[in-house]
Amino acid sequence: MATEESVYSEPQIPADHETILGLLNLTAPDDKTSLFQDAARTKFREVGPRIYLRGIIEFSNICDKNCYYCGIRKDNKKVERFQMSEDEITAISLRAYSQGIGSLVLQAGERCDKKFTEMVERVVRRIKLESNGGIGITLSLGEQEPEVYQRWFEAGAHRYLLRIETSNRQLYERVHPKDHDHTVRLECLENLREIGYQVGSGALIGMPGETTTELAEDALFFKKIDLDMIGMGPYVVHDQTPLAKKAGDYDHERQLNLGLKMIAVCRLLMPDINIAATTALQTLNPNGWELGIRAGANVVMPNITPAKYRDAYTLYQGKSICSESAAPLEYLRKLFINIEEKVVPNQWGDSLHFKKRT
Numbered sequence: 001m002a003t004e005e006s007v008y009s010e011p012q013i014p015a016d017h018e019t020i021l022g023l024l025n026l027t028a029p030d031d032k033t034s035l036f037q038d039a040a041r042t043k044f045r046e047v048g049p050r051i052y053l054r055g056i057i058e059f060s061n062i063c064d065k066n067c068y069y070c071g072i073r074k075d076n077k078k079v080e081r082f083q084m085s086e087d088e089i090t091a092i093s094l095r096a097y098s099q100g101i102g103s104l105v106l107q108a109g110e111r112c113d114k115k116f117t118e119m120v121e122r123v124v125r126r127i128k129l130e131s132n133g134g135i136g137i138t139l140s141l142g143e144q145e146p147e148v149y150q151r152w153f154e155a156g157a158h159r160y161l162l163r164i165e166t167s168n169r170q171l172y173e174r175v176h177p178k179d180h181d182h183t184v185r186l187e188c189l190e191n192l193r194e195i196g197y198q199v200g201s202g203a204l205i206g207m208p209g210e211t212t213t214e215l216a217e218d219a220l221f222f223k224k225i226d227l228d229m230i231g232m233g234p235y236v237v238h239d240q241t242p243l244a245k246k247a248g249d250y251d252h253e254r255q256l257n258l259g260l261k262m263i264a265v266c267r268l269l270m271p272d273i274n275i276a277a278t279t280a281l282q283t284l285n286p287n288g289w290e291l292g293i294r295a296g297a298n299v300v301m302p303n304i305t306p307a308k309y310r311d312a313y314t315l316y317q318g319k320s321i322c323s324e325s326a327a328p329l330e331y332l333r334k335l336f337i338n339i340e341e342k343v344v345p346n347q348w349g350d351s352l353h354f355k356k357r358t
Contacts, residue, residue, distance in 0.1 A: 015269060020216040024261050032261070039264035039296030046271040047298055049341040052349025054138060054276070054301040055101040055328065057092055058313040059084040063109025065142070067165075068175045069204060071238035071314045072109050078240055080312050086123050088306075093127045093135060096304050100329035100345035103136035105161070105301060110142030117148045121155045128156035136348030138200075140231075143184055146191040153195050159350075160192045161200040161231050166207070167221035168214045175207060175243060189225060198354045200274075201225075202232030206258045208246035210235075215262060223269045228351035229299070230266055230273060233280030234259040236316035256284040260295040267296030272353040274299050280316070293339055299349065302328045 026032050060083040061072045072079055084092075093104055106123070120141065127135055138159035139152060149160070164185055166172050172182045192199045203218040222230060234255035237247045259281055266275055276299040277292025285291060289300055305313065332343045 015220075015265075017216050017220060020219050020265055020269075021212055023265050024212040024215055024219075024258070026261065032257070035261065035264045036295040039267040040294055042267050042271050043296050043298055047274075047352050050298065050349075051293060051332075051336060051339075051341050051343045052103070052274065052299045052347065053101050053328070053332065053343065053345070054103050054105045054299060054349075055093075055096045055304040056105045056107055056279075056301045057084075057089060058107050058303070058305040058309065059089050060108040060111075061309075061313045062111060064112065065110045065180065066177045067180070068177075068242040069207065069235065069238070069316075071240060071316055073241065076240050079314075082309055082312050084309070086119060086126065089123050090126050090130060092304060092306065094130060096328065097131050097135050101302070101304065102134065102346040103138065103348045105138040105140055106157075107140040112142075112144060112148070117144065117151070121151050124152060124155040124157050136350070143188045146195070149188075149191055149195050149197070153197060157197070159198040159200065159229065161202070161229070162188055162192065163202040163204070163231065164189070164218075164221070165202075165204045166210065166214060167203070167218045171207070171210060171214055174209065175204075198228040198351050200229035200231055201227055202230050203262070205232060205234045205262055206255045207235045208243060208250075212258075215258065219262065219265050219269055222266060226357070227270065228273055228354040228357070229275070230270075231276040231278060231299075231301075232259075232262060232266075233278035234284060236280050236283055238314065238316045252284050256281065256288065256291070259284070260291055263292055263295045263297050270353065272351075272356065274349065274351045274353075276301055279303065283316070290336060290339060293336065293341065300332060300343075302332060304328060 023035055026035060061079060062081050062083055063072050063074055066073045066075050096104065124137055127137060137157045138161055139157045140161040169182045189199060189201060201222065203215065205215060237244050237250055263275055275297045277289045277297035281288030281292045329343065329345050336343060
């Protein structure tokens with residue numbers, strides 16, 4: 001329970017900007033604990049005590065974008081580039097499925113060329129075919145033309161994660177080159193919704209120059225566009241990026257707390273969506289996934305990319321590289337042994353909000 005001096009009280013849903021800002025600015029330990037507990041209770045009530053899995057396959061680090069915060073940006077010449085073959089991607093997917101991972105995220109650097117988009121379409125069809133439709137597929141492959149999204153959807157992908165990074169246009173422009181258009185990002189989210197995907201987005205939390213005012217705007221933006229799922233994480237520095245030069249006052253504990261409070265706030269605002277405890281939390285704290293689950297998240301994304309590729313897919317430095325790929329289900333069950341929630345094998349774990357909406 002909070003102390004008498006506590007400034008925390010459970011927000012009404014939907015909440016306004018002032019309320020959300022107050023929650024994100026909480027500093028007293030008792031207040032933060034109350035916030036996380038309320039978010040966890042909301043999650044239990046709305047989506048149940050279950051942890052859904054998304055096995056991430058990072059199949060290429062070749063990227064045409066130059067985002068100022070990302071370690072695999074096009075102009076980083078220190079990165080050893082790679083592209084998995086279609087056989088490799090399929091084999092990894094089927095092996096994960098045999099180990100109890102019923103849902104995957106196919107992730108790569110952003111490309112729009114025909115060779116790439118057609119390869120993705122073939123891989124998605126092949127995974128669906130060779131798993132007899134058993135594997136659920138999320139794509140996280142950036143901005144594409146509507147017809148590309150449509151082809152991938154018809155091939156069998158049914159969820160798409162496209163992080164807005166920030167809903168604030170001015171901040172977006174400060175962390176991206178001029179050829180990156182915030183409006184295009186928003187249009188892509190609309191296109192994905194119209195096609196029929198379960199739509200996910202998220203913020204890069206705590207970027208240099210960002211305040212909790214912008215983060216409160218992000219949370220309310222996610223509710224406004226009626227997301228089905230959220231995948232967001234704290235900003236973690238990569239020293240081979242332009243933004244690293246502006247991160248002089250970077251503080252791991254502050255970033256972790258902001259990430260956890262954003263999870264809790266979004267759970268209270270959007271009780272029945274899927275929210276991921278992302279790898280960035282685990283990078284900032286060895287118990288980051290557990291803390292994220294306790295703050296209201298209900299999805300964990302074990303990295304099942306083969307070890308030989310992982311060092312080359314470094315979006316930020318210090319990225320948590322756990323040894324879960326050999327037996328991910330057993331690893332995660334042990335990791336969450338102290339949580340009163342169960343890791344759910346062999347399920348897609350689709351968004352309850354999406355089911356209600358459609």
